[in-house]
Amino acid sequence: MSHPNDPALRSFIPVDPESDFPIQNLPYGVFSTAALAAPRVGVAIGEYILDLWELEQDGRLNFGVGPGVFAGRFLNHFMSLGPKVWAATRARISELLRHDTDELRDNEALRKRALVPMKEARLHMPIMVSGYTDFYASKEHASNVGIMFRGKDNALQPNWLHMPIGYNGRASTVVVSGTKVRRPRGQLKPPGADLPIFGACRRLDFELEMGAVVGQASAMGETLTEAQAEAMIFGFVLLNDWSARDIQQWEYVPLGPFQGKAFATSISPWVVTSAALEPFRRHGPKQDPAPLSYLQQIEPNNYDIELEVGLRAASMNKPARISRTNFKYMYWSSVQQLLHHASSGCAMNIGDLLGSGTISGPEKGQRGSLLEISWNGTEPAEIASGITRTFLEDGDSLVMRGWCEGEGYRVGFGEVEGTIMPA
Amino acid sequence: MSHPNDPALRSFIPVDPESDFPIQNLPYGVFSTAALAAPRVGVAIGEYILDLWELEQDGRLNFGVGPGVFAGRFLNHFMSLGPKVWAATRARISELLRHDTDELRDNEALRKRALVPMKEARLHMPIMVSGYTDFYASKEHASNVGIMFRGKDNALQPNWLHMPIGYNGRASTVVVSGTKVRRPRGQLKPPGADLPIFGACRRLDFELEMGAVVGQASAMGETLTEAQAEAMIFGFVLLNDWSARDIQQWEYVPLGPFQGKAFATSISPWVVTSAALEPFRRHGPKQDPAPLSYLQQIEPNNYDIELEVGLRAASMNKPARISRTNFKYMYWSSVQQLLHHASSGCAMNIGDLLGSGTISGPEKGQRGSLLEISWNGTEPAEIASGITRTFLEDGDSLVMRGWCEGEGYRVGFGEVEGTIMPA
Numbered sequence: 001m002s003h004p005n006d007p008a009l010r011s012f013i014p015v016d017p018e019s020d021f022p023i024q025n026l027p028y029g030v031f032s033t034a035a036l037a038a039p040r041v042g043v044a045i046g047e048y049i050l051d052l053w054e055l056e057q058d059g060r061l062n063f064g065v066g067p068g069v070f071a072g073r074f075l076n077h078f079m080s081l082g083p084k085v086w087a088a089t090r091a092r093i094s095e096l097l098r099h100d101t102d103e104l105r106d107n108e109a110l111r112k113r114a115l116v117p118m119k120e121a122r123l124h125m126p127i128m129v130s131g132y133t134d135f136y137a138s139k140e141h142a143s144n145v146g147i148m149f150r151g152k153d154n155a156l157q158p159n160w161l162h163m164p165i166g167y168n169g170r171a172s173t174v175v176v177s178g179t180k181v182r183r184p185r186g187q188l189k190p191p192g193a194d195l196p197i198f199g200a201c202r203r204l205d206f207e208l209e210m211g212a213v214v215g216q217a218s219a220m221g222e223t224l225t226e227a228q229a230e231a232m233i234f235g236f237v238l239l240n241d242w243s244a245r246d247i248q249q250w251e252y253v254p255l256g257p258f259q260g261k262a263f264a265t266s267i268s269p270w271v272v273t274s275a276a277l278e279p280f281r282r283h284g285p286k287q288d289p290a291p292l293s294y295l296q297q298i299e300p301n302n303y304d305i306e307l308e309v310g311l312r313a314a315s316m317n318k319p320a321r322i323s324r325t326n327f328k329y330m331y332w333s334s335v336q337q338l339l340h341h342a343s344s345g346c347a348m349n350i351g352d353l354l355g356s357g358t359i360s361g362p363e364k365g366q367r368g369s370l371l372e373i374s375w376n377g378t379e380p381a382e383i384a385s386g387i388t389r390t391f392l393e394d395g396d397s398l399v400m401r402g403w404c405e406g407e408g409y410r411v412g413f414g415e416v417e418g419t420i421m422p423a
Numbered sequence: 424m425s426h427p428n429d430p431a432l433r434s435f436i437p438v439d440p441e442s443d444f445p446i447q448n449l450p451y452g453v454f455s456t457a458a459l460a461a462p463r464v465g466v467a468i469g470e471y472i473l474d475l476w477e478l479e480q481d482g483r484l485n486f487g488v489g490p491g492v493f494a495g496r497f498l499n500h501f502m503s504l505g506p507k508v509w510a511a512t513r514a515r516i517s518e519l520l521r522h523d524t525d526e527l528r529d530n531e532a533l534r535k536r537a538l539v540p541m542k543e544a545r546l547h548m549p550i551m552v553s554g555y556t557d558f559y560a561s562k563e564h565a566s567n568v569g570i571m572f573r574g575k576d577n578a579l580q581p582n583w584l585h586m587p588i589g590y591n592g593r594a595s596t597v598v599v600s601g602t603k604v605r606r607p608r609g610q611l612k613p614p615g616a617d618l619p620i621f622g623a624c625r626r627l628d629f630e631l632e633m634g635a636v637v638g639q640a641s642a643m644g645e646t647l648t649e650a651q652a653e654a655m656i657f658g659f660v661l662l663n664d665w666s667a668r669d670i671q672q673w674e675y676v677p678l679g680p681f682q683g684k685a686f687a688t689s690i691s692p693w694v695v696t697s698a699a700l701e702p703f704r705r706h707g708p709k710q711d712p713a714p715l716s717y718l719q720q721i722e723p724n725n726y727d728i729e730l731e732v733g734l735r736a737a738s739m740n741k742p743a744r745i746s747r748t749n750f751k752y753m754y755w756s757s758v759q760q761l762l763h764h765a766s767s768g769c770a771m772n773i774g775d776l777l778g779s780g781t782i783s784g785p786e787k788g789q790r791g792s793l794l795e796i797s798w799n800g801t802e803p804a805e806i807a808s809g810i811t812r813t814f815l816e817d818g819d820s821l822v823m824r825g826w827c828e829g830e831g832y833r834v835g836f837g838e839v840e841g842t843i844m845p846a
Contacts, residue, residue, distance in 0.1 A: 131595055136678060157676055162619050163610050167678040168591035168685075172554055172770040173643050182644040184767040187586050187715065196585050198715045198766070220596050220687070221605040247767065253580055255559060255590040256679020262591075262769035264643070292610065292621045343621070344607040344670065346685035347595040 004094035005279055007407045011097045012105040013115070015046035020270075020403055020412020022046070023097050026090060027235070027270035027413070028075055031121040039124050041070040041078060043093055044270055044414075047118050050093065054114040060096065060103070063088050074128040075271060076351045079215035079234050086215070086234065090275055123269035125176045126237070127213055130351035132174055132265065133341060134209075134241055134257075135166040137332035139285070141360040144372045161289060164332035164340050166357075169241075170262040174353060176269050177238075177416040183394060183423040184263035186247035196250060200423035203245035203377065204392040207358040208309050208368035208400055210327050211239035212334035213271055214352035221345040226297050229338040232348065236277065236303075236334075238268040238400050238416040239355050245371060245391070265355070268400075268416040276411050280304045280404040282328050291336070294343055301333035305413075307359060307402045309368070313387050314395030320384045322373060325359055325366035327402070332357075394422045427517035428702050430830045434520045435528040436538070438469035443693075443826055443835020445469070446520050449513060450658070450693035450836070451498055454544040462547050464493040464501060466516055467693055467837075470541050473516065477537040483519065483526070486511050497551040498694060499774045502638035502657050509638070509657065513698055546692035548599045549660070550636055553774035555597050555688065556764060557632075557664055557680075558589040560755035562708070564783040567795045584712060587755035587763050589780075592664075593685040597776060599692050600661075600839040606817060606846040607686035609670035619673060623846035626668035626800065627815040630781040631732050631791035631823055633750050634662035635757035636694055637775035644768040649720050652761040655771065659700065659726075659757075661691035661823050661839040662778050668794060668814070688778070691823075691839040699834050703727045703827040705751050714759070717766055724756035728836075730782060730825045732791070736810050737818030743807050745796060748782055748789035750825070755780075817845045 002009055004024065011023040021027065021044040031049050032039040042049035053070040055061050064085060069077050079086075096104045104110060136142055139156075142165075146155030159165065175181075183204055189196040215234025218224060224232070241261065248260025284302035291297075305327035310319025337354050358368040367373045370391050373381050380388040392398065397419040403412035425432055427447065434446040444450065444467040454472050455462040465472040476493040478484050487508060492500050502509075519527045527533060559565055562579075565588075569578030582588065598604075606627055612619040638657025641647060647655070664684065671683025707725035714720075728750035733742025760777050781791040790796045793814050796804050803811040815821065820842040826835035 131593065159610075159619070159673055159676070163674065165674070165678055166681055168593055168681070170554065170591055170769055171594075172772050172775075173768075175643070182768055185646070186767045187582075189582075195712070196582070196715065198717050220598070223608070244767065250582055251586065251588070252677065252679070253582070254675065254679070255588055256675070256677070258589055258591070259763070259767035259769065262764075263767040289618070292619065294621050340682070341685075344609045344667065344682035344686040345596075345605055346593055346682065349595050352595075 004090050005276065007409065009094065010099045011045060012099040013046045013048055013097065017408060019046055020410060020414050022409040023094060024406060024409055025272060025276050025411045026093055027272040027276065029126050029270045030074060030124040031116070032124065033116060033121050038071065039073050041072065041075060042116065044118065045097055049116045049118055049121055051114045051116055058110055061089065061092060065089065075126050076128050080350050082216060083231050086273065087275065090273065123176060126269055126271050127351050129171040129174045129353050130349035132169040132171040132353045133166050134169040134355040135164050135332065135337050135357040137164050137330050137337065137357040138360050139331040140329065140362055141358040141368060141372065144360060144367065148376045163295065164337045166337065167256045169265065169355065173262060174265045174267060177266055179266060179418060180421050181242055181264045181418045182421045184244050184247065185423050186244060186259050187250055188246040189250045201244035201247055204420065205243045205245050205370045206392065206398045207241035207243055208307060208323060209239040209241050209358060210305065210356045211237045211267055212354040213237065214338070214348055214354065215350060217350050218342055218348040220347040222342065223345065224339055224342045226299065226335060226339065229335045230299060230301065232338060233274050233334060235271040235273040237271055238402050238413045240266040240398060240400055240416050240418060241355055242266065266416050266418045268413050270414050272411065272413055277303050277404065279406065280411065284333055285329070285331055287331065295336050295339055297333060297335055301335040302328045302330055304328045305402050305404055307400065310399040311383050311389065312397040312399065313383060313393065316384055319397065319399045322381060322383060323365065323367055325361040325368060327359055329361045330356060330359065392420050394420050396420050427513050430832065432517070433522045434468060435522040436469050436471055436520065440831060442469055443833060443837050445832040446517060447829060447832055448695060448699050448834045449516055450695040450699065452549050452693045453496060453498065453547040454539065455547065456539060456544050461494065462496050464495065464498060465539065467541065468520055472539045472541055472544055474537045474539055481533055484512065484515060488512065498549050499551050503773050505639060506654050509696065510698065513696065546599060549692055549694050550774050552594040552597045552776050553772035555592040555594040555776045556589050557592040557778035558587050558755065558760050558780040560587050560753050560760065560780040561783050562754040563752060563785055564781040564791060564795065567783060567790065571799045586718065587760045589760065590679045592688065592778065596685060597688045597690060600689055602689060602841060603844050604665055604687045604841045605844045607667050607670065608846050609667060609682050610673055611669040612673045624667035624670055627843065628666045628668050628793045629815065629821045630664040630666055631730060631746065632662040632664050632781060633728065633779045634660045634690055635777040636660065637761065637771055637777065638773060640773050641765055641771045643770040645765065646768065647762055647765045649722065649758060649762065652758045653722065653724065655761060656697050656757060658694040658696040660694055661825050661836045663689040663821060663823055663839050663841060664778055665689065689839050689841045691836050693837050695834065695836055700726050700827065702829065703834065707756055708754055710754065718759050718762055720756060720758055724758040725751045725753055727751045728825050728827055730823065733822040734806050734812065735820040735822065736806060739807055742820065742822045745804060745806060746788065746790055748784040748791060750782055752784045753779060753782065815843050817843050819843050
């Protein structure tokens with residue numbers, strides 16, 4: 001049998017070459033339709049969702065995936081079954097969807113039950129987020145921010161090249177693409193003011209990130225090897241770490257970002273598995289100084305994922321591109337982030353979400369936040385004719401897309417979108 | 424019927440006047456015994472635990488508390504039922520335990536099933552921690568730390584008097600009293616070294632805190648009033664926010680504490696309800712400057728809770744007191760912390776735990792951490808004859824106790840204990 005990543009594989013379901021969801025991808029999500037009483041776990045294939053609960057009920061996934069796993073509201077139960085079940089499920093779904101196997105293709109009744117047109121479905125949060133941690137792992141982003149606030153000679157903090165700097169974010173406000181985001185209010189100290197005020201954020205920003213989804217737990221007091229950390233990462237989503245720059249700036253010394261980040265974090269609804277991303281693994285940038293031994297990695301733990309950010313002001317018909325970059329530029333990989341996260345003995349849980357940190361590339365057009373694009377508000381960016389932005393305005397819609405380019409196909413993430421509502 | 428807080432109330436169960444658990448307290452916890460198949464929710468009374476599941480099964484709590492609520496592994500389900508059910512349950516339990524009501528007192532069969540000697544029970548984590556947030560709300564503590572690291576003139580950061588500074592901690596490593604704590608390893612930069620190393624923490628500390636348990640949720644985008652925030656706090660626990668000072672010092676700029684705090688946080692097993700603490704509410708210190716309107720409070724939201732910290736080195740028979748202070752000194756109340764936490768629109772969840780921040784008082788003997796007691800390691804403290812400490816050593820056991828002094832009774836928290844294991 002062909003490997004599920006074989007570029008030559010085709011499904012009996014027609015898939016456009018530009019589609020994010022060919023048979024080589026098979027990302028997991030949670031969906032509902034008007035006809036279903038409760039959400040189910042499904043896999044995206046072309047313009048359809050394959051309903052895994054229906055397959056399981058029909059006895060097509062009978063290798064240890066018990067009933068209820070795919071009727072849950074989240075992927076956490078499925079993830080808890082571990083990498084062997086993940087691999088077996090992926091191989092089995094690939095087999096069922098191939099153009100040259102008849103088991104599903106020629107079973108009209110099952111096809112009708114198990115294949116749901118994506119346009120008829122609503123997509124939900126794919127995971128129950130146990131803990132949300134946000135890193136700061138792009139050297140270009142950290143340097144840009146450092147130059148802005150501390151000047152070129154002190155751009156990177158002394159610790160930055162030695163560990164993936166991160167902080168615990170707020171899991172309760174991680175939401176799925178399409179969720180509207182209310183402009184937060186908070187304490188700000190306007191430039192020149194003596195005292196802070198409480199009011200609507202004036203410097204609302206996005207941050208282009210990827211989120212690594214932890215699919216296996218580690219015990220308190222346990223540390224991890226590279227192989228263990230790698231095996232624990234179930235997959236990835238696109239992630240927009242909405243940021244209130246002015247709230248953050250006033251609050252963050254000395255304990256870090258808090259309310260400036262707590263109002264919303266948006267993720268894409270499809271979790272693209274590490275297995276599907278395997279062909280797109282790359283070595284990251286050379287790390288100098290060499291990381292301490294607990295952070296050393298042998299495997300290529302970066303990924304070649306094209307990323308694009310679009311902004312649509314309320315008066316525009318479609319988003320205009322404001323950034324185009326790649327996940328491969330990240331200095332610290334998700335595996336290194338997980339190694340560091342567990343290094344103190346911190347227990348990792350199924351459903352932990354690790355934001356990569358803002359992904360900026362070396363070029364000006366590759367910046368992953370408006371803070372960088374508008375250089376702290378000093379260089380308004382022209383979005384479309386007559387429309388400029390320093391930070392986000394009410395009614396703005398922010399859309400991120402990501403995909404890997406295969407030979408004749410792409411393994412894509414769909415999109416994560418959010419529209420700003422007034423405070 | 425007497426109010427459950429009436430100082431004159433007595434239970435038919437004998438309760439020592441020095442006991443933490445008279446009929447005026449009735450704290451909730453989760454316990455198991457050798458005879459029980461699964462943990463249950465109970466209430467402490469003297470040297471017994473009242474098994475609420477048995478009471479419910481016997482039809483004694485039939486006012487909307489459904490089956491299963493008290494068979495759960497955590498208090499979260501019970502908390503979700505809301506303040507009216509909390510009040511009704513407290514009143515009913517108080518009634519059942521009174522010396523002058525016969526319903527339980529004279530029902531030997533039910534008494535045998537429902538009253539479990541505490542010494543035969545094991546106490547578990549009382550809540551499933553949804554999010555753990557740690558604040559920094561004692562002016563004395565923040566000033567001590569500020570003087571140590573920045574000198575007297577810049578002790579408090581500019582934002583400190585304007586908002587309760589806090590950060591998101593790690594919920595996955597909040598553990599119950601009695602759980603052993605492994606000395607964490609991590610990145611440290613020893614004094615004078617050019618480069619960081621990875622090794623065992625050398626400056627391991629405790630932090631004396633109280634934890635407020637959030638028992639009701641608020642929606643994303645919603646902000647709170649003082650009355651709402653007050654009503655959402657189900658109760659309080661003792662909390663030891665273990666801290667690796669050297670890991671923290673190297674990592675915390677600019678995004679705050681991460682691995683230096685992620686290895687363990689210990690809480691006491693009994694959640695003392697806000698209702699039981701009602702007689703011990705006090706106004707906090709005068710706040711100058713006046714807080715912004717969203718943080719203003721009319722009610723007395725501080726509590727007069729005596730706090731004591733003991734340290735027992737491996738060679739000692741019992742803990743020696745190293746600090747004695749009071750929760751009433753806190754500059755920012757738990758209500759203000761919750762108001763601030765939700766101020767950006769951050770959703771609050773049932774089971775959120777808000778650490779108060781280290782509780783230090785104005786006197787030298789009232790310091791809530793070894794960092795302060797040993798003045799950053801420069802003044803070793805004599806714990807017992809021939810035993811001094813700057814920071815914690817392997818084998819050290821740290822015990823915190825807390826209680827409110829009523830008229831002839833005390834409403835206590837029991838203790839939170841943790842012993843340090845080698846890295």
